[in-house]
Amino acid sequence: MAVPETVATALDDRAVAGKRCLEAGAGAGSATLGLLSEGAREVFAVTNDREHAETVRERVGGDGRVCTLEADLREVPLPDDTFEVVTAHALFNVVTTAELPAIADELTRVAAPGAQLVVDDYAPLPESAAMADLFALENAAGELATGRQPLTFYPASLLRSVFESHGWTFERRRTLLDPVPWTDSHVQTHADVAREAAASLDGDLGDALTAEADRLVETIGSESAGEMYSLAFRFDS
Amino acid sequence: MQTRDLGATGQTSSVVTFGTIALNWLEQEGANQLVELVLDHGVNHFDVAPTYGDAELKLGPKLRQYREDIFLGCKTQERSYEGAWQKLERSLDRLGVETIDLYQVHGLEYEDELATITAEDGALAAFREAKEQGLIDHIGLTSHGNPGLIRDAIDEIDDLETLMFPLNPVVDAKDSEEYDYDAVLQRADEENIGTLAIKGFAKGSWPDTAELPEHERSYANWYEPVDEPDVIRDRLNYVLSRGVDTVVTPGDPKLVKMVLSAGDRYEALDEAAQRAIVEDARHAESPVPEQLHH
Ligand SMILES: C[S@@+](CC[C@H](N)C(=O)[O-])C[C@H]1O[C@@H](n2cnc3c(N)ncnc32)[C@H](O)[C@@H]1O
Numbered sequence: 001m002a003v004p005e006t007v008a009t010a011l012d013d014r015a016v017a018g019k020r021c022l023e024a025g026a027g028a029g030s031a032t033l034g035l036l037s038e039g040a041r042e043v044f045a046v047t048n049d050r051e052h053a054e055t056v057r058e059r060v061g062g063d064g065r066v067c068t069l070e071a072d073l074r075e076v077p078l079p080d081d082t083f084e085v086v087t088a089h090a091l092f093n094v095v096t097t098a099e100l101p102a103i104a105d106e107l108t109r110v111a112a113p114g115a116q117l118v119v120d121d122y123a124p125l126p127e128s129a130a131m132a133d134l135f136a137l138e139n140a141a142g143e144l145a146t147g148r149q150p151l152t153f154y155p156a157s158l159l160r161s162v163f164e165s166h167g168w169t170f171e172r173r174r175t176l177l178d179p180v181p182w183t184d185s186h187v188q189t190h191a192d193v194a195r196e197a198a199a200s201l202d203g204d205l206g207d208a209l210t211a212e213a214d215r216l217v218e219t220i221g222s223e224s225a226g227e228m229y230s231l232a233f234r235f236d237s
Numbered sequence: 238m239q240t241r242d243l244g245a246t247g248q249t250s251s252v253v254t255f256g257t258i259a260l261n262w263l264e265q266e267g268a269n270q271l272v273e274l275v276l277d278h279g280v281n282h283f284d285v286a287p288t289y290g291d292a293e294l295k296l297g298p299k300l301r302q303y304r305e306d307i308f309l310g311c312k313t314q315e316r317s318y319e320g321a322w323q324k325l326e327r328s329l330d331r332l333g334v335e336t337i338d339l340y341q342v343h344g345l346e347y348e349d350e351l352a353t354i355t356a357e358d359g360a361l362a363a364f365r366e367a368k369e370q371g372l373i374d375h376i377g378l379t380s381h382g383n384p385g386l387i388r389d390a391i392d393e394i395d396d397l398e399t400l401m402f403p404l405n406p407v408v409d410a411k412d413s414e415e416y417d418y419d420a421v422l423q424r425a426d427e428e429n430i431g432t433l434a435i436k437g438f439a440k441g442s443w444p445d446t447a448e449l450p451e452h453e454r455s456y457a458n459w460y461e462p463v464d465e466p467d468v469i470r471d472r473l474n475y476v477l478s479r480g481v482d483t484v485v486t487p488g489d490p491k492l493v494k495m496v497l498s499a500g501d502r503y504e505a506l507d508e509a510a511q512r513a514i515v516e517d518a519r520h521a522e523s524p525v526p527e528q529l530h531h
Contacts, residue, residue, distance in 0.1 A: 002412040004519070005512040006531050028528060090530040175509035177531060181517035189529050224513060228531055 006176045007034035007089060010120050010230040013172070016040050019084040024073055024107055025091030029056035031120075035087065036063055044083070048072050074102035078110045086111055089120045090228075092154055100162065108166040108235070117168055117233040120176060122226055124153040129225035131182050134190055134216045141197035141209045150193065156229045168233035179224035191217045238279035238500050241482045244431030246375050246398050248308050248338070250282040252477050253500035254433055256485040257283055259493050261290035262457050265298070271490060272299035276306065278497040284310040284401075284433070284485055285332070286343055287324060293331040301333050309334070310399075310433075312343035312379060313360065316353045321360035325367055339399060340364055341377035348386060355393055365396070375399065381435065384417045388424050399431035401485070404476050405439055406511075410519035422480060432481040438462045438472050438492065440521070456489040464492060470499040475514045478506040 007030050017039035023032045026045035035043045045056050046069045053070045060066050071077055073091075086107050095103060111117065125132040135151050142150040160170055191213045198209035243250045255275045260268040275283075283300070285292050293311075300307060311332070313324040325340065342354055342361070354360045367373045377399035380387050387402055400421065408416050425432050439460040443449060456462050463469055473496060476484045484500075486493045506514070516531055 002410060002519070004531060005410070005515050009508075009512060027530065093530075177513045177516060178507075178509040179513055180531065181513050181520070183517060183520040185520060185528060193529070224517070227509075 003034045003037050004030050006120065006228060006230075007031050009174065009176050010087075010089065010118050010232075011035070011038050014038075014085065014116055014118060014232065016085055020044075020082065020112075021085040021087065022046065022078070022083040022107075022110060024086060024088045024103070025094070026056045026068065027052055027090065029059040031087050031089035032056060032060050032066060034089075035085070036060060036065060040065060040085070042067065044069055044078065046071055046073060046076060046078075073106055074099060076106050076110065080109055081112050082110050083115060084112050085116050085118070087118045087120075089118070090122070092119065092121050092159060093151055096149055096152055104162050104166050108163075108168070111235045113235065115235040116171075117163065117235065119159050119163065119231045119233070120228065121156075121159065122153050122180065122228050123155060125226040129223060130216070130220045131187075131223050131225050134187065134194070134213075134220060137209065137212055137216060138190055138194040138197075141194045141201070141213075144205070144209075145197035145200045153226075156231060160231055163231075163233050167235065169236050171232040171234055174230040174232075175227060176230050177228040178226075180226045180228050182220075182223050182225065184222045187217055187220050187222060238497075239503055240279075240281070242431075243282070243308075243482050244398055244425070245429045246339070246431055248282075248375075248431070250308060250431075250483045251278075251280045251500070252483055252503055253278070253280050253473075253496060254282040254284055254310075254483045254485045255280050255493070256435075256488060257285040257292045257296050258289040258488045259292075259457075259486065259490040260295040261292045262490055263295065265295055267490075268295040269299050271493065272296065272303075274494070275497065276303060278501060280497070280500075281306060282308045282310065282483055284312075285328075286312045286314075287328050287331070288314060288343070293328060297331065297333045304334060308338045310339040310341060310377065311337045312341035312377075314343045316350055316360050318358045318360065318363045321363035322367070325363065325372065329372065336371065337373045339375045339377050340367065340373040341379050341399070341401065343379050344382075345378055345380040345386065345390060346382040348389075351386065351390055351393060361394065377401065377431070379433075379435070383415060384421045385414065387418075387421045391421075391424050391428055391430065397428075397430060399433060400425050401433040401435055403436040403439075404434040404479060404481055404484075405437050405472065406475055406515040406518035407439060407441065407521075408436070409479075410515050419479070426480065432483075434476045434479075434481040434484045436460060437476040437484045438469060438487045438496065456487075456492065458488045458492075462487050462489065462492055464495075466495050466498070469495045470502065471514050471517075473499040474504055474506050475511055477503055478511055
């Protein structure tokens with residue numbers, strides 16, 4: 001299994017070898033894999049999603065250096081001052097503005113003095129991008145179904161100032177992808193999230209949102225749009 | 238079309254090289270028209286081989302008409318001195334020309350072949366004699382084999398002037414050493430060896446012949462190609478941005494025109510855009526199911 005270019009590029013100027021790492025929001029395990037292949041001593045891969053935790057175990061759990069932990073990053077059961085490397089690869093786009101401060105507090109609390117932090121995420125899409133319509137639909141359906149907005153695209157400058165205000169020193173910004181290739185399968189998978197939320201709504205509204213998801217998949221196909229960036233910080237206190 | 242120095246050969250090649258295997262699928266009249274079209278786009282580097290069906294014969298008439306404007310690469314799969322001489326003479330004869338500009342060892346695949354061609358009675362001895370006699374100008378090598386073997390060849394063949402090898406984002410998305418053609422490119426650059434990319438437009442292998450018989454394939458290529466103009470353009474921009482000197486057109490005439498048009502409009506991609514194309518190719522090749530992110 002190959003480390004995606006995005007992860008490899010975000011880590012290639014970081015010192016990971018021999019370090020104790022926290023992968024915040026382990027998702028599909030890509031960043032965990034990247035940390036391992038850079039020679040991490042240990043990787044704690046944390047996610048609040050049981051299926052993701054299983055995926056990560058399946059993909060990289062065979063490596064004795066990985067510990068997969070199912071927990072909420074707003075209140076993570078890990079000790080203070082522990083991790084020398086913290087990564088949040090494509091985490092914050094699934095974190096609402098209400099949840100963001102608590103997660104930033106926790107990532108800072110568990111970071112060891114001198115720790116490095118890598119935050120990779122998507123810049124807000126240009127309004128002209130058709131993908132922006134699909135994400136808006138996903139958010140509308142999700143909000144109606146659960147009261148929670150599934151996606152938030154933070155500008156790099158915003159995440160930078162959040163972590164600076166927590167005592168992190170900004171080191172660099174890199175562009176990982178520009179444009180971002182939203183492939184057929186990305187489009188389908190995001191549409192499925194919207195459809196699933198729509199299906200739980202009663203009557204015409206659910207049907208209308210489902211029809212709109214179908215229409216968007218049809219018109220978008222695949223699209224290259226937006227930017228994925230990487231921010232790196234150091235914890236000096 | 239833009240041009241680049243082909244290593245230290247003194248030749249300046251168009252960023253697109255015409256892979257003349259495409260002529261094999263056409264009648265003579267169609268072949269003549271395709272050569273004219275290719276030249277109109279400013280392509281000045283052609284590549285042929287005796288194993289490409291009738292390509293040498295069909296290229297002949299227009300090649301002779303425009304001989305001065307065309308840098309001609311040809312190749313041989315013979316590994317012995319005798320065999321290489323015979324094939325060279327046969328190619329000169331079938332092409333109907335006095336000289337070949339670049340003569341290449343074709344399709345090096347195994348270690349023992351490298352030993353054979355570099356031996357006293359090996360193909361390269363014939364290449365060198367032919368060069369002294371003015372029948373060929375430059376010596377090259379082509380391979381879609383192990384990148385390590387190609388690097389060994391660079392070390393062992395002092396007068397090697399060009400290399401032709403696969404380069405595309407699908408291959409670049411794979412991590413293992415057996416796909417590390419990037420290392421070949423770097424090594425070639427260090428030695429100032431000219432570089433030609435093949436398989437630049439490959440999407441993947443064709444389905445098994447049990448599933449899709451050979452005659453039902455939609456293109457006359459060794460591999461299943463990308464075939465949308467935008468994707469072809471991305472691929473060309475990608476391969477040339479990696480730093481190879483020139484990219485060889487795919488084998489099917491239908492695709493040659495799209496590649497020429499992309500070549501006319503070549504634009505360098507920065508690294509973030511190159512990564513975007515690698516990630517795109519990776520997802521197309523083996524989509525991670527349920528993947529929302531990159
Ligand atoms: C898009 S994935 C990140 C991709 C992943 N970093 C990778 O490299 O494959 C986002 C992950 O963050 C997790 N997540 C979101 N909010 C969380 C929270 N409050 N606590 C723990 N995990 C959270 C999600 O469950 C998901 O596993």
